[in-house]
Amino acid sequence: MSVQSLGYMGFTVTDVAAWSTFLTNKIGLEQVETNDDSALFRLDSRAWRIAVEKGKNDDLAFAGFEVANLSALEEITEKLKSAGFEVETGNTELAKKRRVVDLIRVNDPFGLPLEIYSGPTEVPEAPFVSPTGVSGFLTGDQGLGHFIRNVPDIEKTLEFYTTYLGFKLSDRIDMKFGPDITVPLHFLHCNGRHHTLAVASMPMPLRIQHFMFEMDSLDDVGYAYDRLDENITVTLGKHSNDHMISFYAETPSGFEVECGWGGRIVDENWTYVRHDKISAWGHKFVRKLG
Template identity: 50%
Template sequence: MSIQRLSYLGFEVSDIAAWRAFAADKLGLMESSAVAHRARFRIDSRAWRLSVDKGQADDLSFSGYEVDSEEALTAVKKRLEARGVAVLVEGQDIATDRGVLGLVSCKDPAGNRVEICYGPTEVFETPFISPAGVSGFLTGDQGFGHYVLNVPDASAALDFYIKGLGLHLSDIIDWKLSDELTVRIYFLHCNGRHHTLALGSFPGDKALHHFMLEATQFDDVGFALEKFEADGAIVATLGRHTNDHMVSFYGATPSGFAVEYGWGARQVETNWSVVRYDKISVWGHRFIGLG
């Protein structure tokens, strides 16, 4: 048994107030709870999908993967332990905080905290309503978008996420950043979403390169694009990726990493073949920078 989907992400951020405004106004996320040291946000019928907690890292704090049952959770735990990974069965206090029935945690080879859970909380009786009028986000069996990690050792990370957690390689892009630097990016899937996680050794010291939200309507991308443009917060212009075919742009977050806001990605299909690309985009995605 393997993990089924990305359930949630957690960031450690230095400015909670800035993130509350950013998540609501620019991304269109619905705030579900907020206290002085933390805010959480919804994008669908789940109680929360994104948590921002007070701290100085301005980086990824944890990723939460989901399985469908307690038996599957136990199976993933044993699979990781068989590969020499130390896995902690979290107590009821952490499970209650995350709003799940069961939870284990471990560290990936780069030191990132990884949580695996089952039984997340649904609040279907309280519909998701975007404060920015976003029509909705693509989640369900595909989980909460994707994220891209900057790892010092891609081989070790691939071993953990593929052989340990059970993700599958979708494809590879050799991204030429300059005449002197080409980064090989590995895209991994665990369901129909083209990639839930991507791994590469990028310039910079942040663990999180970017995270992605996929809107259900293309116009939602356009409306968000205008808001980022108005604030001079575009990291990469509108474009279409070669591998997942998503039309998207990249914007700056209050924590110095990027968010990809997109629509229309293709899904992994039966008899999928791994291929390699020399370009990251068919068109667009002109890099402007985080400023």
């Protein structure tokens, strides 16, 4: 039994107001709920997809993975429990807060809280309206997008996500940072999106290196490129593996967000390969973070 998609993400941030401005005015998400300490954002027919909560550190706080139905949730719960993982069940208050029918919580091997859930809230009665005029975000069967998980032990992490959550390897890129430094990036899928998750060991303290939104058109990405001009870290380019045309920008928390279009789909005939470069063209690193 596999998770079907990345459904939502939550971040702890030191500046909720800055994130609010960034996600609405720069990226084009719709803010649906806010107070001094937290805010929720949507980008499609779901009630929400991104949560930010005030905290002492800036990082990914939790990731929500969706399963097909309640029996799939039960099956995955049993699998995790019988393998000895500590699984929290029956937290109806949290399920209500996340606006899902039911969920479980389990930490991945390096302490990222994962919420596996069924029955998210759909609100077609309130159509998503982007404040910046983004024509749409590509979600549906492919879920919210992707994130790059930064961990000290790749094998242990890959084993967890493939064995217990049902992810499959798409490919790997051995990225050269210098003559003697090569960092392998491992890309995994759980639906047609080329990667919902990537795993790497980066010399940084955060749980993630970046996360990604896919937009409905190249023009959407182009307009976002101009809006985010001062935040750009990596210029427009095309990735070697998922063929996404994208750019990267710094969020108010120091890690990056990728905005892209045109990612290719993996199917059952997909063959695992490797690459030497992350990009076919472009993606010039123009600003170092930190």
